[in-house]
Amino acid sequence: MGDISNGSSESCTFKMPEIKFTKLFINGEFVDATSGKSFETIDPRNGEVITRVAEGDKEDIDLAVKAAREAFDHGPWPRMSGYARGRIMMKFADLIEEHVEELAALDSIDAGKLFTMGKILDIPGASHCLRYYAGAADKIHGQTLKMSRAMQGYTLREPIGVVGHIIPWNYPTTMFFLKVAPALAAGCTMVVKPAEQTPLSALFYAHLSKLAGVPDGVLNVVNGFGETAGAAVASHMDIDKISFTGSAEVGRLIMQAAATSNLKPVSLELGGKSPLIIFDDADVEVAAELALQGCMFNKGEICVASTRILVQEGIYEEVAKKLTEKAKSWVVGDPFDPRVQQGPQVDKKQFERVLSYIRKGKEEGAELLVGGEAHGEQGYYICPTIFSDVKDDMQIAKDEIFGPVMSLMKFKTIDEAIKRANATKYGLAAGIVTKNLDIANTVSRSIRAGSIWINCYFGFDDDAPFGGYKMSGFGREHGLDGLYMYTQVKSVVTPIYNSPWL
The missing domain is CATH 3.40.309.10 (Aldehyde Dehydrogenase; Chain A, domain 2)
Structure with missing residues (x-):
């Protein structure tokens, strides 16, 4: 077995971050769970409790979805120009870059991730992902159709609506923005359910989103367990799409819940044995x-x-x-x-x-x-x-x-x-x-x-679509594929009057 660091003389001297956000983030405010319940989040380095966070359940998901529905149906976010959304997302990215060490430390104490890699890869990668999709927000185009009859037509790409994101624990930051960034760029509103093992950075990102100017109700974060809060997201009648990353077993349950509720579309990134x-x-x-x-x-x-x-x-x-x-x-x-x-x-x-x-x-x-x-x-x-x-x-x-x-x-x-x-x-x-x-x-x-x-491995890039075959799921994240899965295509057709072909 190799060396085991005890974190002594050569360890980095880093002051542990203050845990600032432990509640649910709904409609632009940090609030307690309706039930008043909370649960422990554990430091895997020693098995000790870091803090307690609010435990959301179905009632809290209902409140978050209501806020997201109102923000989508009547709020400014879907109605802004892509350029305006992109500017707010750029500000969001700026704020992440101002808190790199604090955010990397949160993922280290919550998920056991390497602090150095968080500073080099995960947190800067989140900022880069936001900037990538911010640049794409004003480039969401439809097509002009060459129709065979005496009609003219075109397509519109419109935001799909209220999205439920269910995030895994292995990459709390990366997966948060892999889902949130393209959905924001498309003009969607959303409810994010972070993994119960790793809620701390998601709550910090919710705070930063408000500072950046993301309107209330657009981004909601509800901590909780999969069988309660996650199940409520998957089966909710007012959520228009689910994006899930996790195990194939849970992916099946989410598909079943989506099918038996409002038949909402689902994108799944599941397991691998590469x-x-x-x-x-x-x-x-x-x-x-x-x-x-x-x-x-x-x-x-x-x-x-x-x-x-x-x-x-x-x-x-x-x-x-x-x-x-x-x-x-x-x-x-x-x-x-x-x-x-x-x-x-x-x-x-x-x-x-x-x-x-x-x-x-x-x-x-x-x-x-x-x-x-x-x-x-x-x-x-x-x-x-x-x-x-x-x-x-x-x-x-x-x-x-x-x-x-x-x-x-x-x-x-x-x-x-x-x-x-x-x-x-x-x-x-x-x-x-x-x-x-x-x-x-x-x-x-x-x-x-x-x-x-x-002749390489982990060849990820924001521009390269990523997703699976077979039981590794369906749908693609990253790239324009990752953006378009948060849109609907609408065909608009009008007749050409006085046409010799009528």
Whole structure:
């Protein structure tokens, strides 16, 4: 096992942030839950309570939806020019940039995310996402139609209405803006239900939205649990669309609720079991680094994690050796320590779930190369774990573990690699490592997944659509696809009078 930082001499000296916002944010104000209830949010570094936040339920969702409905039906936001909305969104982005350290710290204490990465990636990425869609807000166009009869027509893209966003806990900031930013640009109003494990940054963003000039009722944030507040969002008759990121099991429940209420459209970004395919001609050092980062980044709590590493037989042993070496030097510890590469799992439930899969891997006969256990006497830390000689029918090869657990698998031919890469119910992402352009092109066109990354991994960009095939969901976020899914298309047709074709 690699070094474990204790957060001592080399740890960054950072003053923990004051927890300023713990209530619900409805119609531009922070308010208590109707029931008066609250719940604990826990620091995964030590299992201690950070604070208590208001616990929203159906009654609170009703109030938030009412505010969003009023803001959409009668408020200024959908009626503003795209340029005017974009200016407010730019101000929102400015305010985020003024609070980078505080926001990164909130996600670190709430989700166990690396503080340094939050400052470098997550929080600046949120600002960038807002700016991207702010620039697109005044460029939402319809089409002029060339109609076959004596009529003329055009289409309008109009905001879809009141949107319910249900946010996961692994990327509290990134996922918040991946959904909120395009919906704002389109002119929608919304109710956001953050994950119960990680509500703190969402509430801070609600505060910043008001400072930026987002009108009351446009952005509402209701903390609460999935089975209560989340279910109320999914089934609400006055919500016009649901956007959800999370597990396939919960995605099914949301679809059912949407179908049995007002048949609202749903976009889902669900699980993954992504393959990284390493061919014999690959540079072993590069391939091993991509594999390790692809699987262990963000403690494996990332939907596109490269948890299935398929290595061609000619370099399999060499890659396995190199990965083992790298995993042994992987630094696990306090996410505020700049030396650390992996913080704690988000909560005790996820910690225990990952450990249960590690036990299954051992029981199923996979060879444990490194890790395989929890580390430390407090907190939810797990050693980076690599299994070798994993078979396709093993649970660790089939199920999304959402933790730092890698399955190494050997293959012989390109056709075998393609077949085994596709032998999963998921289809979110895949990676290919090769110097051969023909192999890269052939395999990338053959893998059934929404994102294919060649000689790289985590190739995200605000301009590149992201979403899944199969049970990884449907709909696309990022890019103009991410904007258009918050719009409706309306056709407007008029006859051409005195036409010789009438």
